[in-house]
Each structure stands twice: as structure tokens, then as C-alpha cells.
Amino acid sequence: MTKKKNNYHHGELRAQLLEAVRYLIEEKGPDGFSVAEACRMAGVSTAAPYKHFKDREEILHAVILEAMHRMGAAMQAAADAYPAGDPERIVALGRAYIDFAKSEPGVFAVMFGSGNNHAEIPALAEEGQAKFAIVVKVVAEHMNRCMEDDEVTARAYALWCAVHGHCFLVLDGKADKTKINITEDAYLRLVGSSYLPPK
Amino acid sequence: MTKKKNNYHHGELRAQLLEAVRYLIEEKGPDGFSVAEACRMAGVSTAAPYKHFKDREEILHAVILEAMHRMGAAMQAAADAYPAGDPERIVALGRAYIDFAKSEPGVFAVMFGSGNNHAEIPALAEEGQAKFAIVVKVVAEHMNRCMEDDEVTARAYALWCAVHGHCFLVLDGKADKTKINITEDAYLRLVGSSYLPPK
DNA sequence: TAACATATGTTAGCGATGTTAACTTAGGCA
DNA sequence: TGCCTAAGTTAACATCGCTAACATATGTTA
CATH class of the missing domain: 1.10.10 (Arc Repressor Mutant, subunit A)
Structure with a gap:
């Protein structure tokens, strides 16, 4: 090494x-x-x-950027493991996100933790949007609507929130690791099944 | 000052x-x-x-603990503004959480950010559990089940995840503040309405 | 009231850190 | 060959967290 x-x-x-x-x-x-x-x-x-x-900060940004790449690739691969439209794709996406957070908790915390405002660093913002786009796409397929549909982005975002929140709560010991978990049902409930009448 | x-x-x-x-x-x-x-x-x-x-760390813990108290009080007050069972209580709870995060973003980040493992500091763990209990109670009422029901805690936790994730994503600029938001529908969808057959 | 114990300040100083400036070396190109 | 530049080095500075030794209020007790 x-x-x-x-x-x-x-x-x-x-x-x-x-x-x-x-x-x-x-x-x-x-x-x-x-x-x-x-x-x-x-x-x-x-x-x-x-x-x-230039900075200590710039070193961190480089680490983050590289990690974002790896994470995005993992998510994409996870989704691709199931055919388009399969609800399992959504679950797989969440699992990939959580798996990454568990396997590299420190890096995950740095990636999404406070102190690095992605909006202010173009490269990070871009990478972040690319990852979100993956989620939106899968959700859109699942809902049988187009990616630009407001309801689709809203639900994709809600999904991201839930998974992201879970990662943070567990990694930092705010939630009991062993006893509590976000159920995969919750993802689907959040996204809303297209099988149910969409109101 | x-x-x-x-x-x-x-x-x-x-x-x-x-x-x-x-x-x-x-x-x-x-x-x-x-x-x-x-x-x-x-x-x-x-x-x-x-x-x-004793420490720089101990100073931080004191700040965190005090903030946890304030946040818990705000959540309790928000829920109490509506009668028990009113779905609006759930929404109000989420709103209180998010409002706190927005009004004191720095402190919020310190409270829930990495580096302070609540599980290892009894006072913080206790305070955290108390806040979670508020959520569980409101969800239980909404679902018309008891607080010990596994499904209740699971849904309460999912709700917490979503709201918490949203806060972090917005505060650190990972999500575009202006364009994106978690809809209040999402909370209810997550929790699941008791009006629907509970499976 | 006098004497003392304790809580709560101060100064001085250590070692580590981030960062810069000035110098040195190696490698590639004219 | 000789030189330019990229990529290292050493030395130094300010700041930081923290400790030790000392100083001063405050309150209790004789």
C-alpha cells in the first residue's frame, strides 16, 4: 500500500x-x-x-467525486439487474444506495454530510443530478409516466429522501442498527403502485 | 450579546x-x-x-442536547395543535422537523451529522428516543393501532427517514432548494391510510 | 471578622495542523 | 547539451486544542 x-x-x-x-x-x-x-x-x-x-477541501472534493462515480455505477448496475418496469428495480436501487453507505460509511458521510455544499461545486452538483436521474427514470417506468412528470419527480425525490434518511440515521447511531430498518414495502408505498388506481 | x-x-x-x-x-x-x-x-x-x-466535544454535546430539547418541544407542540387521529398531525410533525432544520441549519447538521454517535452518549440517545416516541404515538393513533405494533414502528421510522433525508438533502445543497420538495402526500402515503384495508 | 477551601478565572507553553515561501531535484524537450 | 518546468523538500507562521501552574473571588466556618 x-x-x-x-x-x-x-x-x-x-x-x-x-x-x-x-x-x-x-x-x-x-x-x-x-x-x-x-x-x-x-x-x-x-x-x-x-x-x-489547492486546499484540504479540494482533496476532499476529489475523494467525494470519485466515490460518487462508484456509487452511481453501483446503482445503475443494481437497477439493470431487473427488467424495466419490474417493481424490484426500485427496491434494488434503494438497496444499492444503502449497501454503499454501509460498506464505506465514512466516505458516505463525507459525501453527503454537511460542509460540502454540492450546489456550489459544479462537478459535484452534476454528479449528484446524474444519480437522481437514475432514480427518476426507474420510478417513471414503474409509474408508466414520463420522466418530466412532476408527480414522478416528486415521488422519486420522496424515495430518495427515505433511503437517504435511513442511511444517515443508522450510520451515526441515531437509530438502533439491529432493531430498526426501513422496510422495502415502504419504498413501494412511497412511490405508489401503478396497480392501485392512481387516484 | x-x-x-x-x-x-x-x-x-x-x-x-x-x-x-x-x-x-x-x-x-x-x-x-x-x-x-x-x-x-x-x-x-x-x-x-x-x-x-472536559473537551471541545463535550461543549458540542451540550449544544446538541439543548437543541434536542427545543426541537422535541416544537414537534410536540405542532402535533398538539390538531386533535388526536387527525392526519394533519402527521404533516404537522414533519413540518416542525423541517422548520427546525431550516431555522437552525448549522445546529441541525451538528445534531444529526456524523461524528456524534448518539448511541454512545446516553443523554443524547435518550433524547433521541423520546423524539421518536412522539412520532410513533401519532402514527399509532392514525393507524388505530397500539404503539408497540411492529408495523406502526416500521411506518413511523419510514416517515422519520423521509423527513430527515429531505432535511439533509436540502440543507447541504444536494437537492435544489427552490425546485424540489417532499410533498405532504408522501408522508401520508408512507404511513399508509387506515382508511385503506390494512392488508 | 479572619482564615481557609473551592470554584473559576489567567498566563505560558506544548505539539499538531493547514498553508505558504524559497529552495532543490529530476525528467523531458529544444 | 542546456534549460524549463513539474514535483518534491525544508523552514517558518498562525491557529488550534489542551494542560499545568498560578491568581483571585466567593462563601463557609471558627
Whole structure:
């Protein structure tokens, strides 16, 4: 992991710093990471990162962006595992989201936690919208309506809220991990089944 | 605000520190607060807080605990504004939660954000459970079942997830504040109407 | 009232952190 | 070959959290 060439020039410092930061975030919690420690892990002086990143913040953003990619891919794959229109797609989407949060709780917290206003960072905003679009699409199929339908976005958003809220409540110990869970029924109830008369 | 007696002994440092911290959290974001700055605001040396709190963390916990009380009271009041069984109670509960988050976004983020595992701090865990109990009770009334019913807690939890998720997504700019919102229909759909055959 | 114990301040200082400035080295290109 | 630039280094600064040692009010008790 801490592969170290003897060269003065490290060669892949940027990538290794990101890896170190991701590791530290998982290990010591979202706030427990320091640039200095990441430097030590990469075997480099504490000033080195500033050749690659402007800020501590910019390092975090890079970590987040990469994680957003992975998460989006996981969600897409989960949905694609079922045929279009299958209600199971919705459940799979939620499961993928939650699985990601559970497998990388620290990174998840950094991604969606406070202090990184996605709206102010174009790359993050874009990536976030792309992920939401996946949800909207699946919901639209399920409801048999088009993606632009207001009711579709509203329900997709409600679904996202529920899943997202669950992740945060569990990860931070606000809800008892073992006893409580969001049921998959809830997703479907939220989205509303197209089988029921749509009012 | 920065009332300053000439006395050597400040007299109400503890309270003023908490107030300063709350102010700083709102002003500079959840992570942007430093004990040192709060000290400056209270007109006191940077070592003074440690006569009242063990840690920076303990200061935060005090802020959180106080905020939890206020939030719980607001929720209770909101529900009580409607007669038992009125579906509007559920909506009011959600609205109170969201209103709190909007009025004190920084504090809200600290309360529920990562890094404070409520499960590990008895006082916080207790306060959190009390708030959840309010939701469960209202949902139970609405469904015409008892609070211990698993289905009741499951639906109450799903409701909490949705509202909580919405707050986080909006506050941190993950969702477009102006365009998107969770509809109040969604709450009711989530909880499930007791008017429908309960399966 | 005098003496003391305690609570609550202060100053000084440590080690860690984020960041910058000035210097050094290696690698690629004219 | 010689030089430009990218990517490291060391040294230094301000800030921060926190501790230790000291100082001063306050209230209790003789």
C-alpha cells in the first residue's frame, strides 16, 4: 500500500494521497483525517500535497467525486439487474444506495454530510443530478409516466429522501442498527403502485 | 450579546460559551467553529472553557442536547395543535422537523451529522428516543393501532427517514432548494391510510 | 471578622495542523 | 547539451486544542 520508490519524485502522489485519505476517513471518522497523516502514509512531506491540490477541501472534493462515480455505477448496475418496469428495480436501487453507505460509511458521510455544499461545486452538483436521474427514470417506468412528470419527480425525490434518511440515521447511531430498518414495502408505498388506481 | 462584567469571575461563562458556539456554528458552518473563537466572543481566555467542559466535544454535546430539547418541544407542540387521529398531525410533525432544520441549519447538521454517535452518549440517545416516541404515538393513533405494533414502528421510522433525508438533502445543497420538495402526500402515503384495508 | 477551601478565572507553553515561501531535484524537450 | 518546468523538500507562521501552574473571588466556618 505504501509503496515507496526511492526517487525524489514520487510519481503517483495524487492517487496515493486520495487513497490514504479514503482510508483515514474510514478508519478515524469523517473529521478525523488530517492532511499531515495522509502525507505520512504516502511517505512524503506535509507540503507536498499542495502541488496537486489547492486546499484540504479540494482533496476532499476529489475523494467525494470519485466515490460518487462508484456509487452511481453501483446503482445503475443494481437497477439493470431487473427488467424495466419490474417493481424490484426500485427496491434494488434503494438497496444499492444503502449497501454503499454501509460498506464505506465514512466516505458516505463525507459525501453527503454537511460542509460540502454540492450546489456550489459544479462537478459535484452534476454528479449528484446524474444519480437522481437514475432514480427518476426507474420510478417513471414503474409509474408508466414520463420522466418530466412532476408527480414522478416528486415521488422519486420522496424515495430518495427515505433511503437517504435511513442511511444517515443508522450510520451515526441515531437509530438502533439491529432493531430498526426501513422496510422495502415502504419504498413501494412511497412511490405508489401503478396497480392501485392512481387516484 | 457579549455582555462583559469587569469582574475577574465571569459568572455565566458556561451559558455564554454555548451561545457563542451556537452562533458560530450557524455563521461558519458546523465544522467552522473553534473553541478559541468562542472564547474571544465571550471575552475570556482560551483556557477558561476547560473549567466547565472536559473537551471541545463535550461543549458540542451540550449544544446538541439543548437543541434536542427545543426541537422535541416544537414537534410536540405542532402535533398538539390538531386533535388526536387527525392526519394533519402527521404533516404537522414533519413540518416542525423541517422548520427546525431550516431555522437552525448549522445546529441541525451538528445534531444529526456524523461524528456524534448518539448511541454512545446516553443523554443524547435518550433524547433521541423520546423524539421518536412522539412520532410513533401519532402514527399509532392514525393507524388505530397500539404503539408497540411492529408495523406502526416500521411506518413511523419510514416517515422519520423521509423527513430527515429531505432535511439533509436540502440543507447541504444536494437537492435544489427552490425546485424540489417532499410533498405532504408522501408522508401520508408512507404511513399508509387506515382508511385503506390494512392488508 | 479572619482564615481557609473551592470554584473559576489567567498566563505560558506544548505539539499538531493547514498553508505558504524559497529552495532543490529530476525528467523531458529544444 | 542546456534549460524549463513539474514535483518534491525544508523552514517558518498562525491557529488550534489542551494542560499545568498560578491568581483571585466567593462563601463557609471558627
